[in-house]
Amino acid sequence: MLEKMNDIGIIVLGFGIILMVAHLFDVVSIPYVYVPMIVIGLLVLIIPALKTKKHRSPLCRIGLHSFVHKHWDEEIKYVAIYECERCKKRKKVVRSAGG
Numbered sequence: 625m626l627e628k629m630n631d632i633g634i635i636v637l638g639f640g641i642i643l644m645v646a647h648l649f650d651v652v653s654i655p656y657v658y659v660p661m662i663v664i665g666l667l668v669l670i671i672p673a674l675k676t677k678k679h680r681s682p683l684c685r686i687g688l689h690s691f692v693h694k695h696w697d698e699e700i701k702y703v704a705i706y707e708c709e710r711c712k713k714r715k716k717v718v719r720s721a722g723g
């Protein structure tokens with residue numbers, strides 16, 4: 625749902641910018657149609673980002689997590705468990721050291 629919203633926001637914002645550029649260069653004369661399009665596009669992009677801010681930072685949203693080593697897997701001792709400092713996303717990393 626949020627990702628769909630994101631796509632719509634990018635499309636609306638993109639068209640708004642295209643119309644603005646077209647208008648500036650007198651290619652298409654639809655004055656000020658692009659202004660609400662850009663505003664709506666930005667709002668659609670920003671609102672979901674604000675809503676999810678508590679859970680995921682923008683860096684996490686694009687996959688740049690800040691993983692820190694938390695502990696070792698209880699069952700498999702050479703599997704390290706990393707947790708993102710910001711969004712608490714976990715990943716397991718198999719360590720070959722000592723093996």
Ligand SMILES: [Zn+2]
Pocket residue numbers: 684688689690708709710711712713
């Ligand atoms: Zn993260």
